[in-house]
Amino acid sequence: MAATKLDLTGLKCPLPALMTRKALRTLSVGDRIEVHCTDPMAVIDIPVLVQQFGDRIDRSERRDAVIIFIIEKMNAAIANDD
Numbered sequence: 001m002a003a004t005k006l007d008l009t010g011l012k013c014p015l016p017a018l019m020t021r022k023a024l025r026t027l028s029v030g031d032r033i034e035v036h037c038t039d040p041m042a043v044i045d046i047p048v049l050v051q052q053f054g055d056r057i058d059r060s061e062r063r064d065a066v067i068i069f070i071i072e073k074m075n076a077a078i079a080n081d082d
Contacts, residue, residue, distance in 0.1 A: 003034040004033045004034065005033075006019065006034065008038075009036055009037060009038045010038060013039050016041075017042070020033075020049060021049055030073065031072070034069070034071075035069045036066050036067070037069075038067065042069075046069050050069075055071055055074045056072045058070040058071065058072050
């Protein structure tokens with residue numbers, strides 16, 4: 001299954017976390033999303049967000065100034081929670 005790509009490069013805190021949260025809500029359990037961002041705070045904010053949702057970071061890496069997270073949707077209970 002191919003991951004959906006979410007390009008958040010150039011956005012500053014809190015936008016990468018907020019937009020990742022919004023995207024996670026649209027996924028079904030087992031779906032993956034590939035998040036690209038450049039905000040240095042994302043290395044803290046995105047993992048905390050994923051943990052709070054009960055989802056899982058499959059992989060993270062840094063390519064020059066871009067931070068990439070591959071996130072797998074694990075928890076359907078909060079998929080559409082506001």
